[in-house]
Amino acid sequence: MLNRLFQVLALASLATAADPNYEQLFRPFVSPETEIATFSEADFAEVASPRWSTWHAPTFQAAIKPVYEADIQSIVRIAARNHIPFLATLNGHGGNDNYGRVQNALNINLGHFNSVTVDPVHNKLTVGGGVTFGEIAEPLAKAGKEIQTGNAVCVGMVGATIGGGIGTLQGIHGLVLDSLLSVTMVDAKGDMVIASKTVNPDLFWAIRGAGANFGIITSATYQIHDQTNDGNVIIANYPFPVSASRSAWEFVQSYDENIPAPLVLIPSIRYNHTTEEVILQVSVIYYGPMADAQPYLDQVEALNPISSTVETVTQQELKAIFSEGACDRGNRHNVYTVGIKKTDPDTMEEALQEMTEFFETHPTYNGSLAIQRYGSQAMLAVPDEETSYPWREINAYVLFDNIYTDPALDADVDDLSRSLRTKFEATSGFKDPQIYLNYAHGDEPLNQVYGASKLPKLRALKKLWDPQHLFGAGYPIDY
Ligand SMILES: Cc1cc2nc3c(=O)[nH]c(=O)nc-3n(C[C@H](O)[C@H](O)[C@H](O)COP(=O)(O)OP(=O)(O)OC[C@H]3O[C@@H](n4cnc5c(N)ncnc54)[C@H](O)[C@@H]3O)c2cc1C
Structure with missing residues (x-):
């Protein structure tokens, strides 16, 4: 009843959607601790969610940072009644192209919902x-x-x-x-x-x-x-010379059919702009004691990598390692992805070649290609019809992680990513592309994303x- 009254009052009180007075519109119906700021106000950046990527970012006329569930209820009702588009976000990692179509909206910052x-x-x-x-x-x-x-x-x-x-x-x-x-x-x-x-x-x-x-x-x-294993994880990194790339891809391919649940393989291609060298690396993660991991590590060692680092870390430390650089804000960051069932060494070789040329001709491009091969056992144990998530048969997630700052690179980065995506789709082992929603670029047909x-x-x-x-x-x- 009270909420209904709020809605009527909100409607009566104000403002057109084109130029709403946010303070006047929302303030009477949210808790005093709820912060509200319009884009032109000095504290806007503190009230709005941070944004991870500058690429095709949404724009906001105002931001509101609710504290209680009742605040969110009021915000949704008032925004809906007044035709104010809104987007609720936390750290703004949702980065696909669609977010750039959100213009002049209201940002609902979920930062206080951190219990x-x-x-x-x-x-x-x-x-x-x-x-x-x-x-x-x-x-x-x-x-x-x-x-x-x-x-x-x-x-x-x-x-x-x-x-x-x-x-x-x-x-x-x-x-x-x-x-x-x-x-x-x-x-x-x-x-x-x-x-x-x-x-x-x-x-x-x-x-x-x-x-x-x-x-x-x-x-x-x-x-x-x-x-698992008292919270300890093994992480081993093996850089390979480009000349040995094929044996690295074939090693990963040998786990296409079966991979033990505690084992993770992440082959990746990056570039060191100082030494002007491609970095080709296979990372091996194992959730178990060293003795159990050793046979897998020995397999990679036998391929003669340039060097190796093998560490036992806590799960928290593993996350810190993965987050280094990845969580940095302010880049023109965007991703493309393909879900694959099969590793195709020829496609990997083509990707290595195309990326090497791109790195050499685009010195400010810091992107990478990584394939995240996780075990599927637990995912496949859940029947497909149980959830709307559509892609339980994906074995590995190919991630083209584009990092740069100069918008002039947009077209070239898109061309490279689309060319590689097409190649990986063709050899993915799936008839039609299967795209993991959280890594999607935003240009994929809905069937490929939602199934x-x-x-x-x-x-x-x-x-x-x-x-x-x-x-x-x-x-x-x-x-
Ligand atoms: C650096 C980095 C690393 C990543 N690593 C992984 C990974 O290892 N595994 C993986 O699966 N994904 C990963 N992702 C992708 C990530 O899962 C998606 O980008 C996800 O949408 C991010 O959610 P967010 O809340 O952080 O971002 P936001 O931009 O804040 O939100 C993303 C979307 O989720 C909605 N949303 C957020 N919170 C809520 C809520 N409480 N209720 C309803 N809707 C909500 C938002 O409205 C928005 O549409 C990574 C992304 C980045 C940028």
Whole structure:
């Protein structure tokens, strides 16, 4: 009743969508601690979510940083009534092309929704909708527990979960979304809604794969596990001479059919602009004792890499290693991706050649190509129909990670990435391209991202839960 009154008051009080007075419109209906700033105000940068990439970034007329669930309810209702487009974000890592189409919107900064509660007795973790993977690491380690996560500390846990959530513990525990037990969210009407396997199960199905399209999740509860190998992980890096590239790709290929759950392989191609040399590296990660990892490390050693570093680190330290540079803001950062079932050494060789030429002719380009080969056992143990996430048969995620600052490089970077993407798609082992949503570039057909078999139900649920298309500008499901 009170909320209804708020809506009427909000409507009556003000402003056109083209030039709303945000303070006047929202202030009476949010908590005093909620910060509001328009783009021209000095504190805008503190109120708005930070943005990871400068490439095709959304633009915001104003930002609002709510503190309580009721604040988000009011914000959604008032924005909807006044036709103000909005985007709820945390650290702004959602970077595909669609975000650049969000113009003059209202940013809802989820930064205050950062609670983390570990329940070691029932093996549950409950987080606020604005918690990063980095923020859960210490409380979990202290409790002797773990959960599968993405690899970088800066990424939003919920933001990543609702598109899939892939990472180095995937072989053992599966996709991050497979550990999700329930969410509490604000829907398009501004109502608080719970979704789980037993409450609003269809909505819960949709959230696990296309979640950004259905509401703003204020808290999420996950299944957690006892730490593997007391929380210790082995990470080994092997740089290879370019002349030995083929044997490196064939080694990775030998694990196409089967890879042990604790093993992760990440071959990558980068460039050292100081020495003007291509860096070709195979990283091996193993969740287990050194004795168990040794046979795999020996296999790589036998290929005569240039050198090797083998370390035992904690899971937290592993994340810190992965986050180095990756979390840096301010670059013109964009990604392309292909999901593959097969490693094709010829395609890898072509990529190496094309990238070498590109590195040499574009001295300010700092991009890389990495293939993330995680075990599929746990992911495949979940039936396909259980979630809207469509691509459980992907064995490895090819990631073209473009990093540069000069917009003049845009066209050349696109040409290179598209050329490589086409080649990897052709030899992926799949008939049609399978694109991991959280790594998508934004130019892919919806079928390739959400899956043709999932889209009809997703569209029907979208119509039911968000007929005004308030949510999901990052990769909209249309109907
Ligand atoms: C450096 C880096 C490393 C990455 N590493 C991995 C990785 O290892 N594994 C992996 O799977 N992905 C990874 N990603 C991709 C990442 O999962 C996606 O970019 C994801 O969308 C980021 O979510 P965010 O909340 O951090 O970003 P944001 O830009 O804040 O949000 C992204 C989208 O999610 C929505 N969203 C965020 N929070 C909520 C919420 N509480 N309720 C509803 N919607 C919400 C937003 O509205 C937006 O549409 C990485 C990305 C970057 C930039």
